Amino acid sequence: MPQWLLPEGAGLAARQLVEGTMAPIVVLDAQLRHLYVNPAWVRASGVPATAFLGRTLGEVLPDLHSPDDVLFEVLADGQPREATISGTTEVASPLGQRLWRAVYHRMELPEGGVCLCGIGVEISSLRRYLDDLETAHRRLALLDAAAARVGTTLDIDTTCQELVDFLAPSLADLAAVGIVEEEFTGAPPPPPGFLRLRKVRGSAPPGWEWVLHQLGGPGPYIDVPRGVATRHCLDFGRPWLGNLASDELFQKVTVDPERARIFRAAGVHSLLITPLLTAGRPVGVVLLGRAGASQPFDDNDLVTLQALAGRAAVSIDSARRYSYEHTMALELQRALLSEPRAPHPAVEVAARYLPSGRSVLVGGDWYDSIPLPDSRTLLVMGDVMGHGFQAAVAMSQYRSLLRTIAASGAAVDKILDEFDRQVAHLGLDRLATCLLALVDPAAGTCTTASAGHLPPAAARPDGSVDVLWLPAGPPIGTGLGSHEALTLRLDRGTTLLLYTDGLVERRGADIDTSVQALETVRLPADRPLDDMLDTLLAHLANGAYEDDVAVLAARLRDGCE
Template sequence: MAAPGSTSGGAAEETLPAVVVIDDAGTVTGWSRTAEKLFGYRAAEVLDRSAAPVFLPPVAPGDRERWSGLLQARHRDGGALLVRVAGSRLRTPGPGVAWVLSMTPATAETPGRAADLLEPLISRSPVAMAIWDRDLRCVWLNAAAHELNGVFPHYAIGRSLREPIPGIDTDAAREAMSRVLCDGNPMIDREARWTAADGSAELTLSTSLFRLDGVDGQPLGVCSLALDISTSRTRDRLSLLREASIRIGSTLDVNQTAQELADLAVPLIADYVTVDLAESVLPDTPPLQRLAATEARIPVFRRAGVASVHDGIPESLWPRGQAVFVPPSSPFTEVLSSGRSHFEPLLDTSPGTWLDQDPARAEIIHGTGMHTLLIIPLAARGEILGVTVFVRNENPAAFTKDDLMLAEELVARAALSLDNARQYTRERTAALALQRNLLPRNLSGGDAVDVASIYLPSDVHEGVGGDWFDAIPLRDSRVALVVGDVTGHGINAAATMGRLRTAVRTLTYMGLPPDELLTHLDDLVLRLTEEDAGDDGFPLDAVGATCLYAIYDPGTRRCTMATAGHPPPALMDPSGAVSFPRPPSGTPIGVGLGSFGSLELELGEGSLIALYTDGLIETREADIEAGIDRLGAALAGAALPLESLCATVVETMVGDKGSEDDIALLVARTR
């Protein structure tokens, strides 16, 4: 070792470990220059003194020949220092024992140091880790993997999965590793089961595989990770959470999602479960503030989900949809305000508790034998949506910390589904309100035609799109009939629809023929899109729409129409025969080509013309032409009042299955 004050070594010392020698009494007998630099103490300050002031806790190797791990040390300036230490017993002529300790900073970025730091973590990990070469031969194992050798003999250095092992089926493991080695796609959380020949033991492993590639990108082998999930608690926990990801949130309905949570938790976690939501989560319900409150009980929640192992749910004071009253000092309000779970393994029902203020709930608790309680907040994106209550009365076991953790995980997953459903409900309600306010309320065909209409939002996506219709009476007794469909769904599509409907009315009042009107509308939309472009010149929200526009003149009985990429109108003559006249095909609005043509027809007295959007005729199972044929059959010979005709046609075309897109239908009958 270099003497204190020596300047030898240079930059090479920066990569050397600090070397310290201590005897079996913990006295420092050796202190290298790199130790001086690492810990700040000069050799003269520590030699022949206890190592306790430097190492926390004191180094105590015991009887081991070699050992390694992490050690907390103290720098001379008082700062804490985490080091990676490897120790070896040093044989001496005398009866005493000495130890040579090689130490490096745990945070060092020197090549190779990271591997030294991770080695003890990996080797002592409870996850069985193994590395297999390209021949699927085991080349490395950690301690947990060594313990599996008795169950899976291929967990042994030098043994290949390609070598048959009597009584052991390695086909599935070999195929899975070969596939990962070939395509590089990892395999995550695959269960593998083993049962002893005499049936005395069973083992279930959750196995993951990923490929190891070299610096040249070529595969070197496969790393396998295996975790024992054989215990019933672990397997039940994973099974429940896996089931939750499938069953909870199957629809975007708040109440249905809450009930799915309650149904799943009974009886796997509790005998009785309620899901009570705050008023903000249920915007369509009457405000709780309007309900009568007392000093002892206030309305705080509405019951959205409830389940029990007992028929009739005798534990519940309130059915679904009803307001839930709680005492202000109860754990329910505490959980709601704090956002922390209430864990009460032994439910305290003695006098002097909050139950004194709630005799009705106290009577239920005593009458049904409730003895253990969990109240967990439904929290999502920083907001408390309500609480979920877990109770046992049939199961005599009290809730444990493990039960609490499982319930919290389950509720956390459900809370995200509830929040998604709430956001969807809010956005759909707002978009639908905007859509209905932008559509005409008092539709009139003037003196030219009788009109009726129907609008039906879709059952998917954001629920509301940009479908619109209009009937615009003109001063010369003519009437304009229009139907259109803006691309997209939601509030933006509804707002765009309102702009286009206003633009069409304005252009109609200018007396433009149908083809010129669509040309001007196309140019207007293109200009609006360009004005809304971002810094890169591309539109932030491109606008596109289809449109069918027709003008009917009762004086000449002539109907002139033009289309911008829209389905053709349905025309039923007085005899009941249905046809679909096809105006010259035009490009959708917003493309900017402006290539539109007109078609002129003569309509007899009592003729019916129907304008519609593609949601009425298009399905996943059939194309538009097949839908047009179905619409023709639904209209043929119908002699109903127009309002009834609209409802009948939609019922015939859509039925109970719902529509994947908005539906707008406008019918007009000439006088």
């Protein structure tokens, strides 16, 4: 390295520092030609140091974007600046495009003139993470939109039409839905080994209606034999993807060569089929097609369609099981008051939700249990500001967003930080409190973090209740972050209680005093969790609740690891 770059008396130490660091370092002359590159940049670029000397970045690595305009500004005014370098190098990367963030400083040469020193760090993985996060955001927004547009009634035909109208053009050029027919009233049953699908609804661009009509064939039903892609989806509950399909592949979908020719005539090049499943049982199937200049389907499309199909399947199944007199409001309430996910087998949970007063609509309270790897279960208790329909819609968005973030496996405080950041970034205009408790049966611990929520409580084996005071960070939606985690011992026989303020809050009473009132309750610790919750609610109930009440109880099962 040129000696004029080193402080006097520190040449060897500086050389060791520069050449031993993992951060790429370069020195450029006033024409942006390389005077020096350190070993870290040689390893990252896959180009020997001698190939850089006297040449610009674009001459050495033409597939890397050089921020020349920024560098000339630094040379002109001497103010350090950050710049981004992106593209591909001679070193293959599983991430494809690589990305570095670098800081450039102007340095005066002893013999006159100036040069630039750049120090960078690769952020390719972070960029990929942010891209994946953005994809998840878009998927969540799509699912939220679908929740409002699909399943608005308990009429099966209406629900299927809403589904295909949403899917085309959101995810495809054409979409069709078939429902598994189990009753054959008024028609002969299908041949042995065949499964009957009732053609319900389809959606296609104007002028393409003939494609759906001819693909479906005459009559209201399609009897599907084994060996067909559609039947495979229904039998095994897994989607089927055929991108840039050949005629042979199309025939696996239709069995009829004539229908394969219809696909070709319409310019359809890719198909995606997924079953409509509820409780592991198929109720129907969705077929999507892309044509012309549309891109083939990718993994994100597959995941999104499966999520949409899951929601649609619930609506379709509900339409089969319930009468038309159920209103949309009651259906929304039933969906939002669904039980939390099943925890890990080593953890048992029970929950209660009580709306305030005589309300028939769920408010902003929610709870959840999310099974995670390594036998862990994440317990969630949250409360969105407000009450009624708008708070319920916001609660559903927040719960879905938190589930997506929790799947990353991050620590509970980091989950709350990211949850807070995303809610603030998305512009969701309702603050929320949230309490997370990560139960680890193997370690016998519970790690908690709070975003402005009331502290959890622990019901001991002797029936006494202790409030577990912990640091309460800022609520969700402020964008402030800085939540703290606290790990507690969770002995077998101890029940963890998470709740919203409606359980303890009383008009005119200090909230801390109200929370401490929990410690006056004695619970039947040796009884089922449902009995414990009934006792808790009976002890604290005082007529109609002034606010919605949500309670979640969890404890370790005996003999499970």
